[in-house]
Amino acid sequence: MPGVKPNGSAGQARIRVYPTALATKRSAKGCKGATVRRKRPKRSPCRLAALVGSLLVATAAGPVASEYDSKARTISVVGTGEVSVTPDxxxxxxxxxxxxxxxxxxxxxxxxxxxxxxxxxxxxxxxxxxxxxxxxxxxxxxAARKPGSSGPPxxxxxxxxxxxxxxxxxxxxxxxxxxxxxxxxxxxxxxxxxxxxDRNPHVRAALAVAGAEARAQAESIAAALGVGLGQVLTASTSAPQRPVPxxxxxxxxxxxxxxxxxxxxxxxxxxxxxxxxxxxx
Incomplete structure (x- = not known):
């Protein structure tokens, strides 16, 4: 308080008590009758702005990439391969x-x-x-049942x-x-x-023929349209057909x-x- 010096000693600084630092509702270890509360650190306005900005950039990046992929120009083809095998x-x-x-x-x-x-x-x-x-x-x-007969056959x-x-x-x-x-x-x-x-080697051989056929079809389509042919985007195969007995x-x-x-x-x-x-x- 103004004008009051603790212990009556001259030249000592005054002690000021902040209401947010002490409370008398609980007792804390080492300080009977008072509880020390720590102040929460304040977020820097610059750090908060940077965090919000990074979230906005990450949110905007997803739709942009998806939109780019959906607008890509493509050529889709189906290739079929067949090989003749002697049964073993x-x-x-x-x-x-x-x-x-x-x-x-x-x-x-x-x-x-x-x-x-x-x-x-x-x-x-x-x-x-x-x-x-x-x-x-x-x-x-x-035995064949007779007309009008009853009971088990x-x-x-x-x-x-x-x-x-x-x-x-x-x-x-x-x-x-x-x-x-x-x-x-x-x-x-x-x-x-x-x-x-063992059909696996023959299936792989048929897939190789199918891949070459698919490539030839795509090149023909690209040439007819007057465009180039880029990299493969997707490739999938169906289950090979089993031979007919x-x-x-x-x-x-x-x-x-x-x-x-x-x-x-x-x-x-x-x-x-x-x-x-x-x-x-």
């Missing part, structure tokens, strides 16, 4: 079907014939080939079916495999497909050939499609 794997599916009065007899007879067919196929397969059962069913046979017998799938890498053996399987007791043929075991028989087809069965697999077409977008500089 045959998938042969045959079945043994037996019918008997009882389920036990049908399964027993089927097991005997299936064992004979399996052994005949194994004798003609190579080291890398295989044969396995893919489906086995046992179903009852019913009468079971007249049972049908057992054991379907086998053989994978053979030597295409030249397929004919003898067919003959051996049917001679041993197989009486149904489901399918005979010729495929390529070269030979397929219905599931109830019976073998009737008496001579050795001739088999000619032919070639498989592997195709790929490439979608490319070029920039016009």
């Amino acid at each position: 794997l045959a998938l042969l599916s045959v079945a043994v079907e037996t019918t008997a009065r009882t389920a036990e007899e049908a399964t027993r007879t089927n097991a005997q014939k299936s064992t004979q067919v399996l052994e005949a196929i194994r004798q003609r397969l190579g080291e890398d080939d295989s044969v396995k059962t893919t489906r086995y069913t046992l179903q009852p046979q019913y 009468e079971i007249t017998g049972y049908v057992a079916v054991n379907e086998l799938l053989a994978e053979c890498h030597d295409i030249s053996r397929v004919g003898s495999l067919l003959d051996a399987a049917f001679d041993a007791g197989a009486n149904r043929m489901s399918r005979l497909n010729f495929v390529v075991e 070269q030979f397929n028989r219905g599931p109830t087809m019976m073998r009737v050939e008496a001579a050795s069965t001739p088999v000619e697999p032919g070639e498989i077409k592997v195709t790929a499609t490439l979608y490319v977008t070029y920039r016009i500089p």
Whole structure:
């Protein structure tokens, strides 16, 4: 306070108490009856202006870049490539079907014939080939219902079916495999497909052809329009089409050939499609 000196000592500076620095509502450690409050630092007007300016610049940069990309002139083309491949794997599916009065007899007879067919196929397969059962069913046979009859249908017998799938890498053996399987007791043929075991190299070759075709199309379009052809902006491909089976028989087809069965697999077409977008500089 003006005119008052602490402790009565002359020449000492006066002590001024600021209301924002002390408060008597709480007690703080080391200062009983008073709490010291720190002042928050004031933001510099220059720093605040710089921060706001940087935010404005960052916000404006996004729409500008997007607008630039959307206005870019482009040429979009679709290239298709196709390569012919000789199949290296045959998938042969045959079945043994037996019918008997009882389920036990049908399964027993089927097991005997299936064992004979399996052994005949194994004798003609190579080291890398295989044969396995893919489906086995046992179903009852019913008598035809008479008009006006009631109650459950009468079971007249049972049908057992054991379907086998053989994978053979030597295409030249397929004919003898067919003959051996049917001679041993197989009486149904489901399918005979010729495929390529590893398609990836052939798919890449087809993509290379598709890429060259797409480039040629884009160059022709650019020349016709009198513009240049810039860099590739986007490129995508669809899933390559699977080859169509070269030979397929219905599931109830019976073998009737008496001579050795001739088999000619032919070639498989592997195709790929490439979608490319070029920039016009």
